[in-house]
Amino acid sequence: MRRRICSRLFRYGVPVSRPDVANDNARLLAAAKQGHWDIVWLEKALTIGPQTLVGVRKHCPVARIIGFSPDDMNGRHNQSQQFLKALPLYDYFLTTKSYNVHELGNRGCPNVVFVGNGFDPDTFRPLPVSSEDRIRLGGDVGFIGTYERERADLMYYLATQGIRVRGWGSNWGKMPWQHPNLAIENTPLYGDDFAKACATFKINLAFLRKINRDQQTTRSVEIPACGGFMLAERTDEHLELFEEGEEAEFFASREELLEKCRHYLRDNQARIRIAQRGYERCLRSGYSNSERLREALRIILGQGALNYQHVNCCP
Missing domain, CATH: 3.40.50.2000 (Glycogen Phosphorylase B;)
Incomplete structure (x- = not known):
């Protein structure tokens, strides 16, 4: 105290x-x-x-x-x-x-x-996932992290546009809205569950923390290190870490976020290819x-x- x-x-x-x-x-x-x-x-x-x-x-x-x-x-x-x-x-x-x-x-x-x-390669790495894991942890579009109002706004916006979104993390009891397309678990994920969630979400959202003026976060490398497809806020440092459209995807507005979610939910091959190349970039460039x-x-x-x-x- x-x-x-x-x-x-x-x-x-x-x-x-x-x-x-x-x-x-x-x-x-x-x-x-x-x-x-x-x-x-x-x-x-x-x-x-x-x-x-x-x-x-x-x-x-x-x-x-x-x-x-x-x-x-x-x-x-x-x-x-x-x-x-x-x-x-x-x-x-x-x-x-x-x-x-x-x-x-x-x-x-x-x-x-x-x-x-x-990232810690013993924790954040690709893991085999079962059909039960996909139901328990994953979905179309997911976010793993602490509640912040701006993050909630974007996730709710996607839900209102027909995108199914699932959120894991702390303090999501503060979420002011509900929607049939928005599933809020209000529980953090650690260890293998985190890695499996990244693999089972078709699209992993990576938001920056504005109070810290973030240009990149640990999620910026943890998601690709788990073999997950990452859609993150576009910054110069993100663009240095991963090639846009080849190793990760980025957005600068909610409209671009929605457009890219729709595109990559339809294009399974491109999404899987980008996720694999993002993982390879983590290893090749020494992000551990x-x-x-x-x-x-x-x-x-x-x-x-x-x-x-x-x-x-x-x-």
Whole structure:
């Protein structure tokens, strides 16, 4: 409760620190005293303050302090007072948000590296599906993700135009409308069920999260990695990740979304071909988490100061 209150106050501009209820700072300092580490990896470390990183540097003078977050760390809703004060003490910060590169640099981080979103190949991979799986999980057009009003608007619009849509995810109890063509499960999918759902939906919708100013998300690579046909919002980064009309499909308006849903629901061969090529692109271009990390570490450990260098989004 205290952490929630402090987080809300911070969002409203009050310079209050986030409570360190798990004693993260003490545990990190204890680990630094016990070993001579080459890398100290901090993942969205909102409770770690600058004094702790000074202590880490004292005990591990050659260690490179690397931060990572898949969220928009220039957004107040993703920050903390400790994070902002500690950011200049990171050696590198890895972000999946391209626009964060200069923003975090302007906040004092000496080296900010952009890495594209990745997927875990042990979780997100093509799986055989049964007729029961198709009934239980799939359908014509599907979306797997958290409720947002704009997403709901588009899904409802498709339903009113005769497209059968099914949604899985959290917070869909907020959905303000109902329609015979719209099935809302209000349950998240994980693991094999997620992978099978991607395979059993004829078309997988991939929406971006506007509050994070997304140009791509983990879904952008997870859906094709599962062998699913992806229809995503058109952005420059999506167009770099996948060739439009060959490895994935994209839309920029609800009218284009509807037209492409209708087209690919009719054209089974094209849909299957594009899904297969999207999967192959994930493997060929190294979109897995391990490949993304390997490329980032190659740059960090193999070169000197980067000064806002980017990892290539899609080799």
